[in-house]
Amino acid sequence: MTLLNLAKSFFRETKKAEELIQNSFFNIETIRAYLLSYSTKRNRLNNLLTQIKLSMNTQNPLNVLFSLIVIFLLSFSEVLIANEKEYPDSWGKQGFSIIKQTSTGVEINYSITAFNFTKVQINGKTMDAIELSGSYLPNNEGAPDLPGTGRLIAIPQGSNVSYNIIKSRTETFTGIDLAPAPVIPSQTETGPLKYYFSESVYTTNKFYPKNPVSTSDPNKIRGVDVIMLGITPFQYNPVTKELIVYRDLKIKIKFQNGNNQFGEDRLRSHWWDPLFEDMLFNYESLPDIDYNYTFKSNSKDYGAEYLIISPNGPEFQQWADSIRNFRTLQGILSKVVTLDDIGGNTASLIEDYINDAYNTWDIPPVAVLCLGDFGSDPSNSVTSPIWQNYCVSDNIYADVNGNDMPDIILARMCAQNATQLETMVTKFLNNERNPPTDTNYYNHPITSCLFQSGGWAQICTESLAGFYEVIQNKSTNRINVCNGTLPDVWSIAPNTAALINYFGPNGLGYIPATPAQVNCTWNGNTNDVINGINNGAFMLVHRGTGSEQGWGEPDFSNNDINALNNTNLTFIWSIDCLTGKFNLSGECFAEKFHRHTSGGNNAGALGIVAASEISYSLVSDVYAWGAFDNMWPDFMPDVITTPESKGVLPAFANVAGKYFLYQSSWPYNTANKIVIYNIFHYFGDAFSTVYYEMPQELDVSHPAWVLVGTTVFEVTANEGSLIALSVNGVLIGTGDGTGAPVLIQIPPQNPPDEILVTVTKQNYYRYEAWVPVGTGTGLMDNTAQDYINVYPNPVTDNLLIKLTKNMGTTYITISNLLSELVYENKIEVGEEKTLNINLSGYRGVYFIRIKTAKIDHAKKIIVQ
Template structure:
């Protein structure tokens, strides 16, 4: 229905792709852009979804002038071949055992006619080259009906560490491809009623001071979660916050014990168990053991917040095996997923140590770092971003938004090391992917201002080399963010690889975010890039990296970039200030950020592209101690 009192205006302007577009604004929205929590209680919640501004933009796709929707904050496309209508989801917490009932209470709409809506592109693997594929789903595009049939949906009930939740999804657009009508639901009020349940929210033994930030960011009505005084748990429970699993070998046990002592001195209750004690070095035995100690009724109290696998991949000798996800990739995320919904319920970290030399290097790296952090000011002031430009993708946007945040919000001076894989950043737009305008409206000048509207304004896109990476790491930097193609032995652009690591002589150690394909494939015969970086020493002294986040197989474009933005927002909550909570301080814990990024990705454009997202959940692994903290100042 249309409310005649709505005030809106249409501005004709030139879009970022050089075509005519319409910018639509609504001045009397019921809530903020996106989701706004209304009333909440133990019996249900009311949620408002509002559009304060969006734009319709023309783009030449397969030699047709088609229209796309730019809705700020909605990054990913719809399902392949469907009308590319943006949607989003947020978790809603419920009492134990409750089921959810969704009702649409009221809404306001505006209808646009003669719209030729573009289909959503197929999300490609990072290894694919060439233009994106836009192929209409002919069944949908030939049917005289609105897509989607319903603008609001809820998922089946599931749990995040014992908290019963459902996903609430809103797609505030409907499109009829036969009549060419686009209906915009610029205000929607829904109610989610909680039916049944015992009135309690969450399972106390599964609650964790380390997981609360992830829960509070992901769950829209997080205030329903009871506050816990974790200091009262000390010496009164029979569980542990941190479990280290290692081979049944005295050398591995001794080094595991050194981690245990250090973390316990920090107030993190820690225990060590061997693969023999957990039932054997098989995926089934390890998964069953983790599921048993995470059981909400009979598991440890408290259940572990994190688990470290201290050993390289393997089935014999001093190794710890991983499950293989979908016959595709080695995935410790299967261990982390306790309730079968593909999402982590406990942090899984791994140190791929094969012998005492590796153990000494990997463990003393974080022990020395946390006991005696680097004191060189430039180490904290000069984070590194590195990327390979590819006009069809978001590689360049991903790393540059991170660098722009550090420069514009934290006042740092990032070192940019860039090279071109394909395209011409001096004349090309940031990307030719259809959803790019949505990303830019959030991160560029009309949004957070992390990057300029034109990449040519920023410049510095060429000349990035392995030597540049080596020099920057040797000079000192607390993190390095890379986004491009990759292989088992290194990055595509800039061409820094396992051999390049041999030229490092740094004693101050950065944490590496290697967001690409294959650089973390720790189950290969031989040594992958991430393992080489993590094990590296120079003249017998620790060098290379503190730890590294990397993928164990070929990954998908676009979903990876969205994962990265959620990862950084967990570590620096003002990175995306309208998502989640923004406490005054929060430790930078990359292993926990890895899990948070996956939850952010799951909610992005829900319920669309679930298969591509699931690959990302299982690919990315934290190489290092689970409680490794990164100092940024």
């Protein structure tokens, strides 16, 4: 075979090979980028390329290419091929799949379709490592670094759980010198990862772990009994250096002695169930729930989906009531309680009140908003618990069951006075009433990171940046920093190759094979951040180093926020240390960002997610990926599940990210994960929605008026929308838009009341319309009687409508008892005019409505 043919064979594309060979500017980096984009063994290949680059004379590019190909193919191909193991005849797809689910148990298949062996340097010694797609975090520090992960399984109330492996297939490898898992560093630590060998494992002639399958004790998540099923499809004996690979497992989990009821129906919610759908592997076992209640006029006695805890100060109560009214009209039953109602401003009293509401209210809270900064003064602050003497943590309020996992969405607005409160509340109110209409705002989201060789910060943000571009067709504004020379590889952290295989050219295509191929300069600075926000960006995600006062790289701190004049507000994800330390005696970064105004206008952050203490690398990235996937379920398709998105609600994404992390690599690294659960906080309104596309008008239709005593209201609205009906600020009914007519049960209403119809949907303008309640027995008011006369009634064939005086534009509709239109017309009325409407062919009771700018007239007519 000639060298040219060898090159063609290696690159698999004749045209590309010839182009590279003939290009006089061809260099080793071009080879590197192209080969890495096609290789599944990127770490080893990249090391090889670096060695070649250092040892060869690159003045003759043709010789470089030929030598590279010959050396690679003849000297290394056999080794590399041996390091990739594929199982094309596996029993199922990679990872977990459900075979069967019933009230008595589930059957699950777990398969490995492929995994890789790689070589790593541990304290100067070359050792083996395993990379497995779908497993991100390392094993427990010091133990053999075997990949594993978990899935949450819902079980019937009161069940005892057992499992057995029905069937399995294994393969055994010998002579494997498996590396230990590293110590997961905090985000303040720099330098290489630290490794040590757990003597209790590495000196014992036993396989680790003892079993490839494990289950947790029963637990609860918002009323649903669950267990965690963990699978580590490998066992390793460090003394004999044997590795058992469980290439396929069929597992049967039995539920015994339970009551066959999955979850507590009272705690199910339109808002929380999408989280269940994403986290529970057998979500379909949960019973169907009608989320749309028929609310009575005294609905406040039922409880509330949204609990707003207000300081006692009157200005706080007034703004709390504005939030309550806005969300209630949207269809989210909301309630305000003051610290006086709770009994005081202590963490234990507040936690007890939230727990009691969760456990006893007919409609328990889905979300809680603490409407005040951390502090002891009950007039302007709402205190927060301290977790493990380490960090301030509202997650303790959210964790009703005492397992560190949230059962409620917790939000906070760190306002200390009326001015700050008005800023924070009007930010989200104005954003949803009048969302931005600048295309640049939606087309240029910002991602920003500090390159950390021992971590995944750059993969975290660049995977989202690529998603914006590949899936959402946006142009991401990257503001990245690399201190020193940009490394040739994405990271030296364990299992990085599996991440690149998933997010990179061989997978989703969000990131290139090497960092050098990213479309940015890697020298972002303060002005880039200021200009990016001021020019318009619906979201900014930063991942790197942080402090109480801001980000380290690119340098952006509290003082720099003063330069922001963006009236189109940006939502901020600060996946860093300390930027959300809201119990600081001064003003932390998150507080400054959220309180910021410019020239009397709201500016800066719409809301922000930030950490109240020092975080950990790697686990923070997995948390972030889970949050991104909640906002956009197509970000990581088929990871756990992919439910329909309920919208970009960062407060909910914050919780989703924690549950995603909880399942990742279970049962390993529990202590690092618990820190993440407790430090990451959401600052803003709990139901605040981030618009990420240009808003559109909803297509809504419903009766223009309703008859007194009506108990059903029909609305047609876009699929996936939320429909809410209210009277005098009281919610009377809700429904889910389907694109077809939806019948909503309502209590009987009486004139002169009007029903407010409110419809909302992600990336659509909020729809609001008033519908009057009429008696149907005559004219609605004396003013209309002076202008309009409808006769005869009853009518046989022709109905006459006499319109007098200058009525202007007049709308006339006639509908049947099902609110179906049989006649509609729009006319201009100057002086007196009489309309003759032929109703022959119709029989029964109908309703006519005549509406102008000043008159809204409704009447029942009988057609004989």
